[in-house]
Every structure is written in C-alpha cells, then in structure tokens.
Amino acid sequence: MSTGLYTTQMCEYLAELDHEVTVLCGQPYFPNWAVHRGWSKFRYTKRDHGKIDVTHCPHYVPRNPTGIRRIIHHTSFAFAILPILIWYSLTKRFDLVTVVAPSLMSAPFALAFAKVSGARSHLHVQDFEVEAAFATKLIDPETLLGRAALRFEKCCLKRFNLVTTISPKMLLKLHQKGVTPDKTYELRNWADTSRIKPQEPSQSFKKEIRISTEYVALYSGNIGNKQGIGIIVEAAKLLSHRTDLTFLICGNGPALTDLKRKALGLPNVRFIDLQPHERLSDLLSIANIHLMPQIADAADLLLPSKLTNMFASERPIVATAARGTGLADEIKGVGIATPPGDPPKFARAIEQFLNDKELRAEMGKKARLIALTRWEKNSILTRFEARLHELLGTSKRKGKPRGNPRT
Template structure:
C-alpha cells in the first residue's frame, strides 16, 4: 500500500499522540508499505518549538518514512482561542504540501489523525484528488473535550459552530476509527454507520513484564527515601485534573512511607508548583526520555491517573497503556461505567473525579493491602499483553486498511 499520513504531532515529541502516529508509520514501512507523513513541527508537551526545527517547511526521511514538517503557530499559553489559531495554522500550513504530495505520490489511502480535526477536510480533499480512500483516526474528541475542560464555553457561537463542523467532517471519511469501545460508540451516536467504524487502540510502548525485583535507579538519583511512590507522569494540562494529586498529597502528608512524584511538563506546571507550596512529601521532576521510561514507571508503587469527569469517554489517556505494562496498579478518577473505569477494572481503583479524599484513600488501600496490590499488579501485566500489544494492534489495522482500499484499488489504472 501507499499511505499518506496527516497529523499535527509526530516524532521526536516524546509523549502523547506523536508516539502512536510515528509508531504506526514506521511499522507500516517495516511491513513493506510506502509511507509519507505531513506533520507539524515538534512542540509538545512544552508548547515550544523543539530546537533545530525552527524555520519553514522541511522534508526528511527517517526510519524509511518520508516526513514533511510544516511551520505552525505555537502559543506559550494555550487557552481556548489560541488553540483554535494553533490548529488553524496547521491546516493552512499543510494545504499546499499535502495537495502536492497527494498528486505526485498517488496514495491508496490518506490517513488523517485528530487532533487536529481542523486539518481533516484538507486530508479528505487530498484523498479525493488522488482518487484514494480516506480514513480519520480520532485520538480525542477535541470539541467536547474543550467543553469538558473549560477551554470553550459550550453555549458560545464558536462552540456551536465547532460542534457542527466536527460532525460534518467526521461524516466525510470512508473509515473512522477511535481508541476505545466508548469512543467508537460515540461515533455511532453521531450518525456514523457501524460498518465504517474501526476500533484502533493505542499500545503499550514498553515490555509488559519488567524485572520488578530490581529497584528503579530514580530512587537514588532523586533521593527518595520512602518505601512507596505514588507517581504521575505525563502532560500537565487542563484535562488531567492534577490538582487532585496535590490535594491527596496534602491529605497523606503525615504518612512517612509515601512520596508523591509529579513528572512531566505542560502549560499548567507553573501554577501547579505554586499551589503545591513546600509540601515535604511531593517532588516535581521534568519529563524523562523515552529510553528511561521503563525505569521511571518501575519507580511507582501505584500510578496516578487523574482526569476531569466530563472527559472520561472523550479521551482515553495514552499513558494508561504503559502504566499497565509496567505491572503496577492504577488509581484513576473516573465515574463508574465510563470507558476509563472499565479499562482499569481489576487492575486498580477508580474514584469519583475531583474527590481527593476518595483518591487518597484508594492510594492508601493499595499500599496497605499487599495481597490486593499483587493481584492488581499481575492483572495489569496480563491486560497489557492481551489488550495493548503493538504488533497485533497494527496488524489488525493494516488488514482493515487493505480491505478499505480493495474495492477501488487502482481502478483507474
């Protein structure tokens, strides 16, 4: 197959959607397919262009994938309106490169990744110009997530326009995929026929079983003296609700056996540090390299996955896959019955979003009940193997891609 991938985020961004877009493109290339990517310049999660990527359009070949990286507006303070401009800048920046690539490369399939949905119509048009099939993969329902996290007022004219735009764009594509059963069910509710929907999960990026008897090197590097660590690692932004971690740390400050570690970067980091004050049982650490991710995750006794209530079925945090793969229980904030709550069932504890008392109690329960910890840890490793395997996931999606292009595969030839 000849596949053109369009996505705002791509390597070398170390976390989030970029990891999966790059992983998919490189795996497709490994399997003998010809892959080209049109993406934005790397900026996430710092919301600052990575050094060496300033300037205009640039095309390189990396790991057998040809990548055109396009200049974009990156706001230092990404509020609702600035994010809209950010996404619009990507759509405008890719318009010529993607059209030219579609006409010269003649792909069989154009795969658009959302976010950014703003670029999806251009990807769809490129597919039409190339007489290719179109596929939209939804990592986040951007509009509803913006409502849930307060970035957009759901009653504003902009919000109503954005909701209509989202539904219309999604309906254009020959195939639409998303990363969880609940997000796929949402597509059905939006009017997308079930036979056009594919579940395409993210995958665990580390080996499912770690040598748990070996202590993490971060214990020494960060001078962690307590036997237990409650770890949050990832982006620090609106939808995470990380203030619950601060509140839980304050509630458990009299326990001398737990250190809370927040390891990450993002637009809310400065405020979070200020709110934490001089808490003695809490450490802030910068985002760590992908190469050291297994060692970082092994530091945790329990992983922390806070999330705002209204975002539970609109996004499925990509960090969950590696949390489970590390063989550690998870404490998440998710209403029972939501997709996130179901994903961690028997691998951790889901508590009411925003309820720091319940969140702290769940952390204590897992630390104090060793038998429960062992059971959930084993279940987490097993789930990572059976549900979040990279090669099996991509193989299934490749089969769906081949199926969708088959009816018109070079009929014009």
C-alpha cells in the first residue's frame, strides 16, 4: 500500500501490452498517514486509470501507526476488498491474482479468490513487513502476537504459485522461509532513467527552497522508524564547521516531528515536504551526495526504493549498512557504506566526498551506468512479463498481443 509508484507502472506496462488489468487498492494516505484531501474515508471510489480498472477501498488509517494499529490498518483493507472479491468470483474470471506486500494481510482472501477463479497466484514482496515490525520495535517477536505473525507469514508465502521480491538478499530470505527456488523470481524496482537524468544543479530550485551553500547532502523519502534517519542530524552536528554544506531532508512521515525537534538550532539542516514526481529530477540534481540511512535490524528485510533514482541522478551515496548486507552490496563502487548507528563514520564519509570532486564524479558515473543496465525499467518489466507467461502456460507473441491474460 506504500509502494504505489512501482505497482502503478507495472500495471500500466501490462495494460499497454493488452493485458486486462483490474486493481483493488487503498485510499491514498502515504506518507503522512492521513487520507488525502478530496478522498472519502468511507466510500469505495472507482476510477479509470487509462486501460486499468481501479477501485480504491476504504480502510482505517491511524494517525500514529503503532504495531496494533498497523495490524488493524492492514486488516481493514483486507476486509474492504472481500465483498468485491466475492462479487468478482460470481461475475468475472481472472488468469492471475497478484498481491503486493505490504499488505500481506489480504493474502488469504486473494488466495481463496484465485482458487475459486481457477487463477494462478502471485505475491510480490516489497518488504518483509513482519520482521520489519520486529526490527522497529512495533511488535515483540517473543509475544503471542509476534509468533502468530511469523506463522501467518510462513503459511501465506508457501501457498502462492509465484513469489517475487526486489533484491538477491531478499530472494535468499524467501528461500530461508521455505519458498522453493523454482517458485521465486527477482523483480527489481526500477529507475526512471528517461525522467531522471544527470544535470547541473537546478539553481532556481535551490533559490526556491532558500539554499545558498555550495554543497547539499540530500535525504529524500519516508521519515519513519526503519530509516534510522536521526543519524543525519547527528552528522550535521559533527559537520557544523562546514559552512559550505546544507543537509536537506525532504519527506514526510510519522517520525518527522521528533526529527525536527532533534534538529532545532542547527542552521545547516533544512526540511521540505516530499516533492511531486515531476519535480524529482530538479530535487535530485541539487544534491552533491545522497544519504541513505537504515537501521541495522532492517538490513535485508527491504531494499529502499529511493536507491534507484539516486543512481539515475549520477550522484554518489553514503549509506549506513553493514558489510555483506544487500544495501552495502548494491552501492559497492558507487558510494560508501558506514556502520549503522555510527555518526562519526557517517560524517567522515560525507566529508570525504565533499573534499574529493573527482571521487564524486567517478562514483556518480558508475551509478548512472548501473541504473541504465541493472535497473532499466523496460528490460525489467519485459523479463517479468515473460515469467508471467511461463507461469500461466501461455506464449508471448511478437508485436502487440491480443486476448492476453486478465490480471
């Protein structure tokens, strides 16, 4: 429910190939954890998104997303889609039923619907939400609730015909959780290399957000428990002597208020709201360095989706990731990984890039090349569509196919 960009673009790609695509999704609420203005909190909303049939379902959105409230949040969405699935089971037939996790809570209803419809089932894991809840202390793994959550996850994972996820380390974790390799596939998130291109810093954008320093270290994304973003404020304190540097934190989320409180009195830290997608290229262009903090316990439970466009912007990255983790492996050669929870090393890595223009340029060019080769959207989705044809036992036709499967 919080990875809508990639789900949307995947559906658009399949629809353009004449697959009939139907989507059941939540109301837009991310990243502020509040239903967006203009949307009803209580009604189903049906919208045509090009060739895609989209139904937004009402669900509970907590202002303060604690562990129990998140469970209620996901459960309410699962029960919101249930009457529509029952209606579809009587009126329509689908070839493939896909669930995107989060939210895994809707998986049992989706699996039952797939069985009734005679459809194949596909689960796409954007993050391991149960273990992420443990890592961020939202749920205690030793409690009855924690043990039940793990059993629920294991039960769901094994029942899908295909389980995809976004990185090699997460693929390995699926195998460790009992999903056989023949039922798994790596479906990476992709970079928007046609929109996000290397460019000189947008001086008009810097002026608009009132930044005049030569250098900008940028974090852009959700501000929540998994990010461990407090280390940026600590690094800003350690680098307060660098009057040529601004730490720009662009985003919203449940931890924002506390983060702003910690940054009080720091003139080298600036906050702005998350920017619309059409302004993303300008935002990324003003960064000399991208910042990618992540708490240690969240390693390999997710691969931050914001990483893809960081690479596409041709800028180096400073991340907090232990050696051998998925994030550390991804930024090898294009950034510096420092131990999570170590502000001095994080600050030193930032300063190393500030002092070495050639190193910034070299790693930035490598990052862009990786975005074009490893994270190119059409290549990733073309391979994925071929895997779906294999799953369904249908042949991929040359040119624009007609009468393709319904998903």
